[in-house]
Amino acid sequence: MIAVYLALGVILAVIVDAQDSGPNGVGYPHNYTGIPSGDYSPEWQNYFQVIQPFPNVTWTLGRNWAGNIDVQRPGHPNNTLFFWAFEKTNGSLTAAAGENSDAPWGIWLNGGPGSSSLIGLLFENGPIHIGPDYSAYANNYSWNTLADYVWIDQPVGTGFSTVDEGAWVADEDQMGVDFFGFLENLVKVFPSLATRPLYITGESYCGTYIPYITKTYFGLQNPPVKLAKIAIGDGTIGSEEVFEMVPTVTTIETYPQLIGYDPEVYQYFKEQEHLCGYDLNFTYPQNGHFPTLNFTRGIVDGSYSSARKGNRLNGQSVLTTIADRYAASESKQLAKRDREMRRELWKAEKRDLSGRPNGTIDPWYGCYIHFELLDYAVNFSYPWSAGKDFDFYDIPDALSPEAPQDASIFLNDKTTRAAIHAPTSKDWVESINYNFTGGEDGNDPSEPMAFLTDLATNATDRHVSVVIFSGNDDSLVAHRGSEVVIQNTTFGGIQGFTRKPSTPWYDDAGSFAGIVHQERNWTYVLFQGAGHLVSAAQPAAAYTFLREFVLGSNQTGLVDSTSGSIVGGEVATLAGDYLPGGLEIFYGSGTTQSTYVAPSATIAAWEKFIQTADPITTAAGSGSSKKNAAGRAGFGIGSLMASFVVTITLLRCS
Incomplete structure (x- = not known):
């Protein structure tokens, strides 16, 4: 699990998809015995093929290939991307040029920026998984059983990818150029990939990577591959306010355990949401x-305000900035007296709202209401208030400490390193603080908004489909933010979806998996019971999702443009702002789990309250929300790209 530990108002970050401080990515590829001479060609297949055994891998792996490939950056021969590819069936990846032209192939990317995609391979959707005891075991839901799949460490310097000193990517545009320089060489090694439909998938900071990669693709006269679809999971596509702050009340409604099922605290956050303008209305x-x-800033953000530019982060990885911000808000360990003072303030000001002036933004937190919610949870809401860890990427996970998730021992083992032709000039680390050479203090200077209209038009004209998916238990990059972004988008001459997403979908066992909605070449999928790492939490459902909604053309949730009917129907109880989370909060040490469920009377009282709670009147968005029978505002998303019009401030990708 990704763990971000929040204790007494302070977050100490250990973020898988963000960045840990650690060794930089400078290095050079290692030439192993048998490396071919000359340009890349199918001759390199024998060199890259993994034939040596791995430590603790006791089952038979399908054929796979790995190593570093040049990105063709002039003057920087050591700028490479590391790939690890697994074929679907024997010979499917090594087919000759022009063969298997209809067979899909996929790419998986993790985020950061600076996080290795081998995290995804070894903990999410690859054929080898590493357990908490560092053992290896087979993943029965590996995505390569559905298509030839390639996990790629990028940008240069990430994971086992290498970079010359001072030759990091300047910005996301250069990232895109490097990526296609790599792909041009990759298809020389595996020539059938040039004409087969490509599906680029990823999560988190790929909300920036993948749009930029797609932009680069559309700008090439003769792209080396044939892009068919992009899929972004829990992506920081919107601005910080949109993906982190706007969903706060929806997060509370999903998991009211965060506020101890307290109606007064809920009304307080509803008021703060309204005062900050976060209560956007959907039609x-x-x-x-x-x-x-x-x-609106508060006192708490004074120590990190320099990291912001205007109303947004200065291109820095939002995930890292948030962790830094929390850590900087107070000393790393609050004195007991200070903690008790804060606790009394919370009791006076948050629980007894009757004595609090109405209509004012909290001066301490300002509009950082997500941070305020987390601070409240660890001070007042059990089990987090008992000193448990808070994983804001997976709300119900309060394990303390987390079960180890560490691939470094496996990947840096000499046997593994040699088998996958990894560089010997650097060790693998899951994430680095990526150093963009074009930004201030190494921050990402890229602004993705300017090109989105052209990107959308090109996607429609060139038949590239878009999938956005989210885990319902992710509180930091929450699904509500993705819905805002898409519903704020014009495609096919219509802004946003024309119907509320409310169609259920199911995994192969027939179990309810979440909500799906499709209109005009876009698909939105919400996963029940998953956090930021969807396929790690719900591998079976993620497998079905990939097969049916990414690689396949399952029409569940599709709006018929003629009749207006929806394949699979609509369920009124799913048409709210939120999908209720589970009742259980998991806690314990490592893999030893216990569960906490609030008393049934508390839950029943909350259910009665939330069904009749009157929303604060607002004109924050254009139009008004329609309620379902439970009194909750409806939620929506958006699809297809014909004319992709956006409000810039709301759509900062991260």
Whole structure:
């Protein structure tokens, strides 16, 4: 699990998809015995093929290939990307040029920026998984059983990828150029990939990577591959306010355990949401763009305000900045007296709202209401208040400490390193603080908004489909933010979806897996019971999702443009702002889990309250939300790209 530990108002970050401080990625590829001379060609297949055994891998792996390939950056021969590819069936990846032209192949990317995609391979959707005891075991839901799949460490310097000193990517545009320089060489090694449909998938900071990669693709006269679809999971596509702050109340509604099922605290956060302008209204289709959010700072952000530029982060990885921000808000260990003082303030000001002035933004937190929610949870809401870890990427996980998730021992083992032709000039680390050479203090200077209209038009014209998926238990990059981004988008001449997403979908065992909605070449999928790492939490459902909605053309949730009917129907109880989370909060040490469930009377009282709670009147968005029978505002998303119009402030990719 990704763990971000919040204790007494302070977050100490251990983020898998963000960045840990650690060794930089400078290094050079290692030339192993048998390396061919000359340009890349099918002759390199024998060199890259993995034939040596791995430590603790006791089962038979399908054929796979790995190593470093040049990105063709002039003057920087050591700038390479590391790949590890597994074929679907014997010979499917090594087919000759022009063969298997209809067979899909996929790429998986992790985020960061600076996180290795081998995290995804070894803990999410690859054929080899590493357990908490560092043992290796087979993943029965590996994505390569559905298509030839390639996990790629990128940008240069990430994971086992290498980079010359000072030759990091300057920005995301250069990242895209490097990526296609790599792909041009990759298809020389595996020539059938040039004409087969490519599906680029990823999560988190890939909300930036994948749009930029797609932009680069559309700008090439003769791209080396044939892009068919992109899929972004729990992606920081919107601005920080959109993906982190706007969903706060929805997060509470999903997991009211965060506030101890307290109606007064809920009303307090509803008021803060309204005062900060986060209570955006949805219509179907959307009637006008959402307003620009005017962010209000509080006292708590003074130590890191320099990291912001205007109303957004100065290109820095949002995930890292958030962790830094929390750590900087107070000393790493609050004195007991200070903690008790804070606790009394919370009791006075948050639990007894009757004595608190109405209509004012909290001066301490300002509009950082997600941070305020987490601070409240660890001070007042059990089991987090008992000193348990808070994983804001997976709300119900309060394990303390987390079960180890460490691939470094396996990957840095000499046997593994030699088998996958990894560089010997650097050790593998799951994440680095990526050093963009074009940004201030190494931050990512890229602004993805300017090209989205052209990107959308090109996607429609060139038949590239889009999938956005989210885990319902992710509180930091929550699904509500993705819905805002898409519903704020015009495609096919219509802004946003024309109907509320409310169609259920099921995994292969027939179990409810979440909500799906499809319109005009876009697909939105919400996973029940998954956090930030969807396929790690729900491998069976993620497998079905990949087969049916990414690689396949399952029409469940599709709006018929003629009749207006929806394949699979609509379920009124799924048409709210949120999908209720589970009742259990898991805690314990490592893999030893216990569960906490609030008393049934508490839960029943909350259910009665939330069904009749009156929302604070607002005009924050254009139009008004329609309620379902439970009194909850409806939620929506968006699809297809014909004319992709956006409100810039709301759509900062991260």
